[in-house]
Amino acid sequence: MKIEIFGSGCPRCKQTEKIMKKAVEELGSDAEVYKVTDMMAIMEKGIVSTPAVAIDGKIVLSGKIPSIDEAKRLIKG
Numbered sequence: 001m002k003i004e005i006f007g008s009g010c011p012r013c014k015q016t017e018k019i020m021k022k023a024v025e026e027l028g029s030d031a032e033v034y035k036v037t038d039m040m041a042i043m044e045k046g047i048v049s050t051p052a053v054a055i056d057g058k059i060v061l062s063g064k065i066p067s068i069d070e071a072k073r074l075i076k077g
Contacts, residue, residue, distance in 0.1 A: 001031035002057070003075070006042045007050040009035075016051035016065050023071035031055075031075060 003020055007013025017035055024031045036042065042050065049063030053074065060074050 001029065001055065001075070003031050003033045004036050004054040005033065006036045006045065006047050006052040006054065008039070009037050010050070012065055013037075013051040016053065019066055019068055019071050020053060020075075023068055023075055026068075027072055027075055029075055 003024070005013060005017040005020060007016065013035075017033065021033050024033060042052070045052075045054065045059060047059065047062055051065065052062040053060055053066070055074060055077075061070075066074065
């Protein structure tokens with residue numbers, strides 16, 4: 001599983017990345033978490049509001065920081 005965190009590197013984006021990594025760890029998942037800060041890549045995905053999270057290429061969250069429980073639900077599918 002590939003989890004991408006899209007954002008400019010702002011505190012909200014960093015917090016989202018931290019939460020997603022913690023959720024992966026707590027679930028014992030082998031998912032890889034990547035940070036995407038390239039604005040062209042963000043625009044190409046059609047993301048209007050960051051932070052945004054994509055799992056296996058599909059945008060599952062945009063414009064907010066997930067709670068740890070929400071992050072786990074997103075990972076579990």
